[in-house]
Amino acid sequence: MANNKIGIQTIKLTNPPSIIAANAIVGPKEGKGPLAKNFDIVLEDDLYGEASWEKAESKMAIETVKSAVLKAKVYLEDIDYFVAGDLLNQLMASSFAARELQIPYFGLFGACSTMTEALSLAAMMVDGGYADYVVAATSSHFSAAERQFRFPLELGNQRPLTAQWTVTGAGAAVLTKNSGGPNITHITTGKVIDYGITDAYNMGAAMAPAAVDTIKAHLRDTGFTSESYDLIITGDLGIIGMDIAKEMLVKEGINVKNNFSDCGVEIFNHFEQDTHAGGSGCGCSAVVFCGYLYRLLKEKKIRKLLLVSTGALLSPTSLHQGESIPSIAHAVTIESNL
Structure with a gap:
C-alpha cells in the first residue's frame, strides 16, 4: 500500500520539502517584459557569448544551477541529484550542463511540463529520505527550439496568431528537508x-x-x-x-x-x-x-x-x-x- 498516495493521481508528502533557493536567467526579450525586475540575470545577447544557441542554452542551465546553489549556501558537492530537462534532441542542453556540473543526474523530458516534473521527483527524493539536497531545473531557447521544431529562422516565415514565443531562459530550484518553506x-x-x-x-x-x-x-x-x-x-x-x-x-x-x-x-x-x-x-x-x-x-x-x-x-x-x-x-x- 502506497502510504503517501491519496486518490488516483496524487501524493501528499509526509515531510514536505522546502525550496530554499531559486534562480532565473532570461534572454533580452524576456528582460523587456512585465516580469523583468524579478529575474536574476537578463542577457544582453541571446548567444550568451557562445558559438551556437544550443551552447548558450546549456550555459544558461549551468549558470542558473550554480547561482541557485550559491543562494542556498551550500556547495555543488552537497547536491545529491540534478533533475533537469529541455526541448532539444537527447536533452542536449541539460546533459551538457550535467557534464560540467558533475552532479548525479536524471534527464527528464516532459516538454514544457518538465519544471513541475522535476520539482515533483525532487520533492519525492527528499521526502523519501533518498537525498538531502536536489536541484530541479529546466531551460529553453527561442532560436534553438524554432529551428528544431519548425522552420530555420533565416527563412523569415510568418507566424500565425495562434503561435507562441519560446522563452529564452533557465530556472533552477534547490530542495531540501523542511526548513521553513516554501x-x-x-x-x-x-x-x-x-x-x-x-x-x-x-x-x-x-x-x-x-x-x-x-x-x-x-x-x-x-x-x-x-x-x-x-x-x-x-x-x-x-x-x-x-x-x-x-x-x-x-x-x-x-x-x-x-x-x-x-x-x-x-x-x-x-x-x-x-x-x-x-x-x-x-x-x-x-x-x-x-x-x-x-x-x-x-x-x-x-x-x-x-x-x-x-x-x-x-x-x-x-x-x-x-x-x-x-x-x-x-x-x-x-x-x-x-
Missing part, C-alpha cells in the same frame, strides 16, 4: 491527453485539455476546491490555451474566475512585443516560478500556489508523420508556510 506539499502526476490537434502553431489548444484533466484530478484527489488556492497558474497555454482551459473548467463547475493565470501570459507584453499568443517552452514556467512566483511565496504575498506546467509531447518526427499532439500537465502544491 514547501511542496502535494504532487499530482498528469496523464497523456490528446484531443487530436495537429497544428504545431496552436499548442495552447493542444495542451489545454491536459491542464484541465490534471487540475480536475488534483481537486478530486485532495478534496481542495479552486478557492483553496491564492493562485492556480498553468505553464504555457498562452492566451488562447488559457481561455480554452478556463472555459472547460467552468463547464466542469470549477470556479477559476479570480485566481487563474498562465506563465506564458504573464511573461510578455504580447501586443507590444509581438509574441502573438504568448510564451512557451521549458523555460517559461521555470523562470516565472523561480524568478517571480517564488518571491511572492517567500514574501507571503501568495500563501498557497498550484503550479501546473503543461507540455506538448510532439517531436519533429511525429509532426512529419502527421501525428496529433499528445499533451500532459503535472501539478505541485507549494505553500509559503505550514
